[in-house]
Amino acid sequence: MDCRIKLKMNKLKVLDLTGCRLLTRTPDFSKFTSLETLILARCVKLTTIDGSIGELKLLRTFNINGCKVLRKLPAKFGSLQSLIEIIMPHHYQHFKLPKTFGNLQSLSSFILDEHPGIKRLPKSIGRLVKLKRLSLCGCVGIKKLPSSIGEMKMLAELDLSKSGIVKLPDSIGSLKKLKVIKMSYTVIRNFPQTIGDVIKLKELHAKKCWNLTDENLKKIGNLSNLRILDISYTGVTSFPTVLGCLSRLETLEMSSSHLQEVPNLPSSLTHLHMQAPRFPSIPNLSSLVNLDYLELSILTGSMEEPDIARMNNSSEEQLIHLLPSSLSTLKLRGIHLLPPFSNLKKLSEMSIMEHPMSRFSISEDLIHLRILKLRKCKLLEKIPGLALLKNLWCLDLNRLESLVEIHECWNSNRGALPYCHVMR
Structure with a gap:
């Protein structure tokens, strides 16, 4: 038995x-x-x-x-x-x-997510020669990576998001097959000198790395395969002109309370989100012929209420540029002068927040809109022309404190909107 x-x-x-x-x-x-x-x-x-x-x-x-x-x-x-x-x-x-x-x-994969009790990785970790994914997301106890990480020749994804890592080792430049680096929500202050040597890198995520500075930022210009770059909510003060050399870049997220100017951007972009304390004008984005999604936001102190007085009293001349006709989504927050909409025939979603206008007139140029959101426009009283939006299925009017009337959400041909939200 x-x-x-x-x-x-x-x-x-x-x-x-x-x-x-x-x-x-x-x-x-x-x-x-x-x-x-x-x-x-x-x-x-x-x-x-x-x-x-x-x-x-x-x-x-x-x-x-x-x-x-x-x-x-x-x-x-x-x-x-x-x-x-x-x-x-x-x-x-x-x-x-x-x-x-x-x-x-x-x-081949080591996922150590949400394990703050681990204080360090063994130095021998570099001998994991077949490891393709290493994730330390949420491991706040781990403060540094062993330099031996550069020996992990097959590593394709490194996720350090929300970890305690304070610095990337220079040996990261030896990771020739690395395609994704995620370091969002960390206290990392700068990219390593060797970041430009990670030649196959496709995604670099550094959102809310508040301490991140300009140091070695220009090295990113060597990453010819980069598709996604997220350096939003950082301490970066200026963005290098080499961004325009990233000929395969599709998604760019950049914002900073110190951002002063917009660099030249690659025409390959399809998704662009920029935030700054102020834009002297809508940037000239006419060269971005593939752009599908555009979001521009003015950063205010509280990120809740716009500084209407500052926008109205701005004495600096503002230029208004045509936006790329390829846009399907446009989101503007705190932008004083709106761009022309006459060439945006493909636009299906528009969101405007914190704009000091008393009237927002709908024209036939926006006939393809399916989603319209007007929020926190404190002076807005009327929205004439809503009946022109035959394809509209979502209307969101949130915190329009001066809104007097709205009576064109319904018509005999279409009936009620699938979604209509009015909040004052």
């Missing part, structure tokens, strides 16, 4: 102990030599993983998600040469990765 059980254990490929709430220690794994998947999820009292786990030479998936009191992995864990995937727990307790962690030669 015992021999038959042993034989079955030797052939077992999946062991799922999910929710074994009283389990404090795993069994001896020496009899599970064929095991490929080990699931210990939600074993909330598990404190010890038996060192014999190192004998599972065929193990590919290891899941300890929800193991709230587990504090470490055994040193023998590094012997799992076939391991491809680790699903880690999310909790605030201290957790230690073994020094042998870098011996996991087959590991």
Whole structure:
């Protein structure tokens, strides 16, 4: 009888102990030599993983998600040469990765999200030569990356969002297959000198890196494959002219309380979002012939109410440029002088916020509009011409404190709008 059980254990490929709430220690794994998947999820009292786990030479998936009191992995864990995937727990307790962690030669993805209890990565992590994705999102306890990260030749995605990382190592320039860097919501002050060497980089996300400065920013101009660049809500004071050299850039998000001028931009852009304390005028974007989405915003102190007096008293002459005719979405916030709409035949969504106008007249140029949002326009009294918008299905009038009348949301041909929101 015992021999038959042993034989079955030797052939077992999946062991799922999910929710074994009283389990404090795993069994001896020496009899599970064929095991490929080990699931210990939600074993909330598990404190010890038996060192014999190192004998599972065929193990590919290891899941300890929800193991709230587990504090470490055994040193023998590094012997799992076939391991491809680790699903880690999310909790605030201290957790230690073994020094042998870098011996996991087959590991392709390591997601350590929302684990503030981990204070550092082992130096051996650079030996994970097949790792394609490393995510430390929310790991606020990790302050720096080992320089050995530059040895991870297959790494394609690095997510440091909301982590405690304060600096990117120069060795990041050795990651020739890296395509995505996410460092949003961190205190990183500058890009490394070698950022321009990450030649295959397609996405660079640095949103709300409030401490980010201009240092080494021009090196981004070497990233000829860059498609997405998000440097919104940062301490950057000026954007280098080399942005215009990024011939494949499609999405650009940039904003700063210090932004003074708009650089030359590549004609490849399809999505552009810019925020600044003030725009002397609507920037000349006529060269952006592929632009589909445009959002321009004036940053105010509270980000809630516009400074109407400042906009009305501006003595600086303002130029009005035609916007690209390719636009389907236009969003303007706090912009004093509106651009002409006569060439925007493809426009389907328009949002205007915090504009000091008393009247917003609808013309036939906007006949294709499906969504119209007029918000926080404190002086707006009338909106004549709404009946012209035959394709309109969403009308959002929010906090129009001076609005006197609106009676053209309905007509005999169309009936009521699918969505009409009026709030004062």
